[in-house]
Amino acid sequence: MAVKRSEHVGEDVRQVLRIAATRLLRQLPELTEELVARVREGDEAYRRFVTPDDHWQSTEEGLRVGIEAILQRPDERRDLEFARRMAGRRAEQGLPLESLMRMYRLAAQVTWGAFVDLIEREHAELLPALVRTATHVWHAIDRQALMAADIYRRREKELLGRSTERVNALLDELLEGVADTAVARSAAAGLDLPERGRYAVVTMRLAVRHDHDGSRPNGYGTPGVDGRPEVLGPMRLLWRMRAQYEVAVVALGEATLEELAEGMTAVAYGPAGVSPVVGGLVELAAARRLAELAMRTCEGCGPEIARLDRRLPSALVISQPELSGRLVSEVLGALLGLDPTDREVLLATLAAWLRCEGSAARAAGQLYCHRNTVFNRMRRLEQLTGRSLSRPRDIVELALALDATRLLS
Template identity: 65%
Template sequence: MDEDVRQTLRTAARALLGRLPELTDELVSRTRGGDMVYCACVPYDEHWKSTQEGVRLGLTAILQKPSERRDLVFTAAMAQRRGEQGVPLDSLLRMYRLAGQVTWSAIVEHMERERPERLAVLVRAASHVWHAIDRQSMVACDIYSRREQEILGRSQERVNALLDALLDGTADTGIVRAAAAALDLPERGRYAVVTVRFPRFRHHHDVRLPAALGATRLLWRMRPGHEVAVVALGQATLDELCQELSLLVSGVAGVSPVVDGLDQLRTAHDLASLAMRTCVDGGPEIARLDERVPAVLMISQPDVTGHLVEGALGRLLALDPADRDTLLTTLETWLACDGSAARAAGRLFCHRNTIINRVRRIEQLTGRSLARPRDIVDLSLALEAVRLLSGER
C-alpha cells in the first residue's frame, strides 16, 4: 500500500470513528432486517454492542500496523459465540459482507464531502478495504467451523450416552424423557432393537429406511463385539424391517420383538443379543427372536441343554466323525422333510431304504422313537443344540 492510499484511509477511518453509533445502527438494521434467523439467535442488545465493537476495531485496524490487527482476535471470538448461539454460517458471512458495504460506503461519502480531490486515490484503496473484510470473513469461517465440529462432537457424545443408558437399563424417568427429546423420538411408541456382529455393513449413525417403511429410523451405537440399532418402527412390521436389513447385513444379526416404549429397550437389547447368538458365524443371517425361541431357551440354559444333548444324542455323538456326521445329516434332513423317507432320500441322493435303515439305527442309538411326538421334540432340540455348539467361536 503506497503512502497516499494509507493516509487517505487513515483520514477516513478517524472521521468514521466519530460516527460509530450511526454506523452501528445502520449495520444492525440491515443485518436483522434481512435475516430472521439472526434475529432469533442473537438478542438485539448483544448484537448492537458486539457490532459497535467490531466496527470500532475494524476502523482502528486501518490506523494500526498489520501485525497489530486486534480486529481478527475479536472476529474469532465472535465467530465462536455465534456458532454456540446457532447462527448459520451463511448468516454470519452475510453480516461481514454487509459490514464491508456499510464501511466502504461511509468512507466514500466522507471523502466526497470533505476531500473530493482524494477520490482518485480512494479508488486504489478499495482493494485494501475489501481485503481486510475478506480476512475477517476467513477467520470467522475457520473458527466457526471448528466450533461447530466441537459442538457436534459433544452432541454426539450426549446422544451416545443416552442410548447407552436406554440399552443398559440405567435410565430413570428423567433420562428417558431427556433421551426422547435429544433423539427426537416419542417415549411411547413401537420400537425394536437390532444387534449385528461383525463384519458390519455400511451405515450412518441415524438411518432412515426407504419410504416404503414410512418413518422408520435406525439409531446405531457401537458396543463391545457388536453394533446395536434402536429402531423406531412407526407403522412398519418386523417382516418389513428384516426384509430391508437383508439387503444390508453382511454378518449375522438378531432382531428383538416389538416393545412399546424407550424404557423397554434394555429388555429388547437382551433379547436381540440372544437371538443373534443362535446364528452360526459366517452369515449373512438375520435371526428374529420370535422365530428362534427354542434355540434361545437352550443357549440361555447351557447346563440343561448339555443334559438334553447327552441324554438324547450322547451315544450317536460318540461314533467316529464320518459315521456321526452321516447320521446327524440324515436326522436333520428327515425332520426337515416331515418324516418322509422318500423326500429325504431325494435330498441326500440315496435310496429310500438307506434312509429307513439309518433312521432305525438312530432310534437304536438314542433310545427314542421317531414315531413318537415327544421323542421327536427331544431329538429336534438336541440337534439344534449341536448346531449351536458347533457354530460357537
C-alpha cells in the first residue's frame, strides 16, 4: 500500500505541474512584463548593459523554455541550453555576474508566485500537491542558475584573454614605432586613452624572476600584469613585458615627471628609466627609446630611477659608444696602464670631486681621507691626463670620459 500511495503522490505532483505549466504559458506576456520590470527597477547594470527590447525578448524566451521543460521529458529539456547561451551573451555584454544571479532569483519568485496564484484560484484542491512540487521547481531553476554561472565565468575568462591580447597588440604598435594617426586613433579607443595628452614612458630592467602569470612577485613593488592598467596617484600606467625589461605607457594627466619618479621609487624593483614628456600616442616610440637610454645610465641591478632630463651627458655617452671609447682612450689613456687599484683610487677621487662640485673638503668626507689627500690625487690626475681642473672644457672631457668608463664596461 505504501508503494501505491507513493506512486499516487508522484502522479499528483506531475499532474499539478502539467496543469500549472499549461495555464502559465497563456500568461507569458504578463509574467515577462512583471519580471523585466522588477529586474530593471532594482538593477542599474541591466539598464546600462541590456537594451529593453533585448531584455524583454530574452526574458520571454527564458520563461517559456523553463515552463515548457515541465511538460517535456528530461532528455528533451531546452532550459539548460538556453541558460548556457544567455550566460555567454550577458558576459559578452559586460553585465556583472551578480546581476545575472539576481535575475534568476527574481525569476524563481515570479514563477513560483504565479504557480501558487493559479492553483489557488482554479484548483484549490491541488494546493497540497503543489506544495510538494516546490522542491522540484526551485531545483530546476537552481540548475539553470548554476549552469549560467559556470558558462559566464568561462566566457568572461575567454573574453579577458582576448582583451589582453588586443591591449598588448595596441601597446606594441605604439611602442615599436609603427603608429600613425589612424593607429593612434584606434589605440586611443582600445586603450581608453586620449590621442593627444601628456605622456611619458618608463622602462624597468628585469632584476628578479616574474611569476608565470606575468605579475611581479610579492615583495617587489605593486603587482603589475602585462597589459593591465596600474594606478599610481593621479597617473595611469599600462605595462608591457619585454625580453629584458618591462615598459609602461604613463598617462600623466597633470602630474609632473618629478611625481612620476617619486611614485616609481616606491614600486621599482630594479633600474628604471623615465622619458621626457611627449604630447601624444604617436610619440610614444621615441619616448620609449629615450627611456631605455635613461635606464642604461643606471649602475648595478638595484632599484634606481633615472630621468633622461637629469642624465643627458651620460645618455650621450651611451648613445655614441664608438666615440665614447675614443674619448676614454684620449683623455684617460695614461690611467689605463696603471695598477688596477691605483687606477680605481684616482677615478673614485675624480668621481667624488665632481659630485661635490669641486669641493675637496666634501670629497674627502665621502672618501674618508684628508682633504690634502684629495688635492694630491687630483694634481696627479691632471699630470697623467694633461687636463687642468681650472679649465671648464677639460672638466667636461674628464666627466664624460669617467661616465664612459663606468657605463660602457
